[in-house]
Amino acid sequence: MAQDQAKRAAAEAALEYVEEDAVVGVGTGSTVDWFIDALADMRNRIRGAVSSSEKSTERLRSHGIDVLDLNSTGRLPLYVDGADEANRFLQLIKGGGGALTREKIVASASDRFVCVADEGKLVDVLGAFPLPVEVIPMARSTVARELVRLGGRPELREGFTTDNGNLILDVYGLSITEPLKLEQSLNNIPGVVTNGIFALRPADLLLLGGESGVRRLTAE
Numbered sequence: 313m314a315q316d317q318a319k320r321a322a323a324e325a326a327l328e329y330v331e332e333d334a335v336v337g338v339g340t341g342s343t344v345d346w347f348i349d350a351l352a353d354m355r356n357r358i359r360g361a362v363s364s365s366e367k368s369t370e371r372l373r374s375h376g377i378d379v380l381d382l383n384s385t386g387r388l389p390l391y392v393d394g395a396d397e398a399n400r401f402l403q404l405i406k407g408g409g410g411a412l413t414r415e416k417i418v419a420s421a422s423d424r425f426v427c428v429a430d431e432g433k434l435v436d437v438l439g440a441f442p443l444p445v446e447v448i449p450m451a452r453s454t455v456a457r458e459l460v461r462l463g464g465r466p467e468l469r470e471g472f473t474t475d476n477g478n479l480i481l482d483v484y485g486l487s488i489t490e491p492l493k494l495e496q497s498l499n500n501i502p503g504v505v506t507n508g509i510f511a512l513r514p515a516d517l518l519l520l521g522g523e524s525g526v527r528r529l530t531a532e
C-alpha cells in the first residue's frame with residue numbers, strides 16, 4: 313500500500329539522526345514500527361532505547377534492542393515518533409494508538425524530536441482527527457462534560473485501557489486554531505492525565521514520506 317511505503321520511507325530516513333552509542337527515544341505506532349525494524353540493524357552501535365509503550369517495548373526486544381528505564385538514562389539526544397496530524401509549526405495531534413502519555417514524557421525528555429509520517433498527516437488546522445485525551449477512570453464523566461463545554465464531542469474509546477490503566481476520550485468537532493492554549497486548558501481539567509496536543513513540546517523536524525520521496529520540514 314502506498315501509504316505504508318510512505319511511512320516506511322519517512323521512518324527509515326530518521327535513522328540518519330541516530331548517533332553512535334546513544335540511547336534512542338522510541339515512539340509508538342505503525343510508522344515507528346518501521347523505524348524499530350530499521351534500528352535493529354544498528355543495535356550493536358547504540359546503547360539501547362527508551363520506549364513509549366508496551367507495544368514498542370515488545371518489538372524493540374524482539375530485535376534484541378535493550379529497553380532502558382528513563383529514570384536511569386537522563387535526557388535523550390533523540391526521540392523518533394509518528395503523529396496523527398501535524399501542522400506547519402510542527403505542532404501535532406498524537407494518541408491514535410493511545411500511547412500519548414508516555415510519548416509526551418519521552419518527547420519532553422529529549423533534545424531533538426524527529427516526527428515521521430506520511431504526507432497525508434500534514435494539515436492546515438489541527439482537529440479533523442479526533443483529539444485523544446487520557447483520563448483517570450473515575451473522572452470520565454466530569455472530564456467529558458468539561459470537554460463539551462469547550463465545544464468538543466467526546467466519545468469513550470470502547471474496550472480500550474491505556475498502558476497506565478486509564479481511559480481515552482476521543483474528542484470530535486474541535487477546530488484547534490490555538491493549539492498551545494488548548495493544550496494548557498485541557499491540562500488544567502482535574503482527571504485529565506494527558507491530552508494529545510503536542511504544542512508545548514512540538515517536533516523539531518518533520519520527515520514526510522510521499523510520492524516524490526521524503527520531505528524535511530522544520531517549523532515556520
Ligand SMILES: O=C[C@H](O)[C@H](O)[C@H](O)COP(=O)(O)O
Nearest residue numbers: 341342343394407408409411
Ligand atoms: O498513540 C499513538 C501514537 O501517537 C502514534 O504515533 C500515532 O497514532 C501515529 O500512528 P501511525 O504511525 O500508526 O499513523
